[in-house]
Amino acid sequence: MAAKGDGGGDPGRGMDLLWGAADRPSRGPKPRLSIDQITRTAVEIADAEGLxxxxxxxxxxxxxxxxxxxxxxVPGKAELVALMVDTAIGERPDLDAVPGGWRDRLAQWARQCLRVFTRRPWLLEATSGHRVMGPNELGWMDAALAVLAEAGFTPVEQHDAxxxxxxxxxxxxxxxxxxxTLRVDEWSAAVGERLSRHPDRFPAVVAAIQGGGYAKAADEPLEFGLRCLLAGLDELLA
Amino acid sequence: MAAKGDGGGDPGRGMDLLWGAADRPSRGPKPRLSIDQITRTAVEIADAEGLxxxxxxxxxxxxxxxxxxxxxxVPGKAELVALMVDTAIGERPDLDAVPGGWRDRLAQWARQCLRVFTRRPWLLEATSGHRVMGPNELGWMDAALAVLAEAGFTPVEQHDAxxxxxxxxxxxxxxxxxxxTLRVDEWSAAVGERLSRHPDRFPAVVAAIQGGGYAKAADEPLEFGLRCLLAGLDELLA
DNA sequence: CAAGAACTGTATATAACATAAACAAAACTG
DNA sequence: CAGTTTTGTTTATGTTATATACAGTTCTTG
Incomplete structure (x- = not known):
């Protein structure tokens, strides 16, 4: 058992760290490092050069x-990454001050969440796959569920939403x-070249590209999706 | 440059393979293997034991x-994984025979897509991060875009949707x-234990769990989301 | 206060990984 | 048939994570 990603293992160890149940022993020499320090450094490296x-x-x-x-x-790298994630996600957002109804609050949650992921793209890699949620991550979840609960959704609906x-x-x-990383233009060009060789195989993609379907502002897709989602959720509520 | 994930490199090489532009040379000994064979075997291993x-x-x-x-x-492992992905995703779905309107067709697309990911969970890992799309993957995209175009969405909306x-x-x-992998019950239990130690920090999560928000059928979340999405999209169309 | 237990940091070693470079055999081409 | 090209092998390199054994440090306990 070496190298990466085995997956099997006691999930409790990592959680103890994540949830800060460590009691400092009083026997040996004073530790010259700390979990916090290590985690922060790891996050800095990831911020600068990727995971x-x-x-x-x-x-x-x-x-x-x-x-x-x-x-x-740290028991192992997996646990360290879990710590990095919870540290990097940061404190739960405060949505109480957001004006408007539950839709605005949920949209704000999404925007702030997106900002976290945008600032630290490595979080995407680090949070794929099933993980133990840390307190910060659970805090974010709690913030969203609170909004949904207040809006009148059932527990199951809250979770699904x-x-x-x-x-x-x-x-x-x-x-x-x-x-x-890869400019959309490059992508369009590269795919476009292949596309032109198979003109009738991907007609809808070709049409969409020629219709300008791939040039847009950064957070346009987020807002589009939010409009749809919130409208759908609202309808479900009634 | 060794080990894993460097990220820099000529994207053209992999695409040549993905898009099957290989012309067999006639000089040396007959190759006793083939890209197809290698890819299929890799997929089998991933199916059986994970990526x-x-x-x-x-x-x-x-x-x-x-x-x-x-x-x-194969030029390298990254390219092989790309081949695995496009092979594993399989042929684009045929949505023409789906009865009903564009909503039903799009829902069917989503269900079939989910089935692919469910059958091969390693596809999630393999398709995280930015990649070169293979012909099959682009086919799936084309199928969805075609439905959306037919429904009357603009190219930008098609892409966003x-x-x-x-x-x-x-x-x-x-x-x-x-x-x-990890039973929801176990998760609830593990988190619940920590939760009970911080009773007032995650009130919404606690309430949702106690309200039964975490026991549900497998494809319930898919359908819930589809209802919302399709409703929202429909509203946008009008 | 001395002995020992517990803890820290290190040195060393292992196994797995991707992949570079050089080479021998094979097969077609002139 | 000679030469070129291509295949598959051999060998080697550099990078991972992490097990294990040890030396030094610090507190606890007799």
Missing amino acids: GAVSMQRIAATFGFTTMSLYRY FLLVAGHVRSVAQYTAGAD | GAVSMQRIAATFGFTTMSLYRY FLLVAGHVRSVAQYTAGAD
Whole structure:
């Protein structure tokens, strides 16, 4: 068992860290590092160079420590990434001050959530797959569920609606994150070349591209989706 | 430049493979393998044991070949994964026979797409991040865009709506895929334990759980989202 | 206050990974 | 038939995560 992503393992360990149930032992030498420090450094590396640049060696080297020293603070890399995620997501948003009804509050939630993902594109990679939710992430969820509950949705509906909105935000974030790396123009050109060789195989795509369906402002897709979602949710409420 | 995920590189190489522009040379010995064979085997491994089990060594060993032999057929692992994705996604769905209007056709698209992701959860991992779309994937997109175009949406709206629906499918797939691995009950229990220690910090989550917001059938979230989305889109059309 | 237990950080080692480079055999082409 | 091209192998490199054993440090306990 080495290298990456095995998946099997005690989920409790990571959660203890995430939820801060660590009681400092009083025997040995004073630790010269801390989970917080390590996590913050890892986040900085990810911010600057992406999640791929985050390795145990790299983090340790930043402190001038050996790689293995980190394992005194973190059971493994998966747990560290979980910590990074919860740290990077940050405090839950405060939606109480948002003027308007529940629709405006939920839209605001989505916008702020998108901003988090946009600022740190590596969060998309880091949060794909099933994970243990940290307190911050659960806080974000709580904020959204509170809005939905107040609006009058049933618990099941609250959950479904949350999944819907959060999924949309992720989706937009993924779309726009890629648009930074690979210009949409390049993509259109590259695909367009192949497309022109198979003219009748993807007629709708060709038509949409020629109709200008791929040039738009950054947060246009987010707002479009929100309009649809909120309208649909509203209708369901009545 | 070694190990995983560097990201930089000529996107053209992979696309040549994806879009099947390979002309067989007639000089050397007959190749005893083929891209198709390699891709299919890789998909089988991923189907059986997940994407993490797919390594060049593993694939080569299946044929009784050396690891490096694969590099005569594929420029690198990233390109192979791209091939796997397009193979695994499969042929575009035929929506012409779907009775009803554009809403029913789009819903059918979403259901079939979800089935693909459900059957092969590793597709979620493999398709996160920005990629070059293969012909099959573009076919799926074309199918959806065609429905939206026929319904009367503008090219920009077509694209936004596609992103919205596809994102929802992904979101649901991710949710249910995790539910297989980690039972929802376990999750509720694990989180619930922590939750009970912070009773007033996540009131909405607690209320939703106690209201039964987390016990539901597998494709319930998909249908819920579709109802909202389609209603919203319909409203926008008018 | 001394002995020992517990903890920290290190050194060393392992296994898995992707992939580069050089080479031998094979097959077609002139 | 000689030469060129291509295949598959061999060998080697660099990067991962992480297990294990150890040396030094600090508190607790007799």
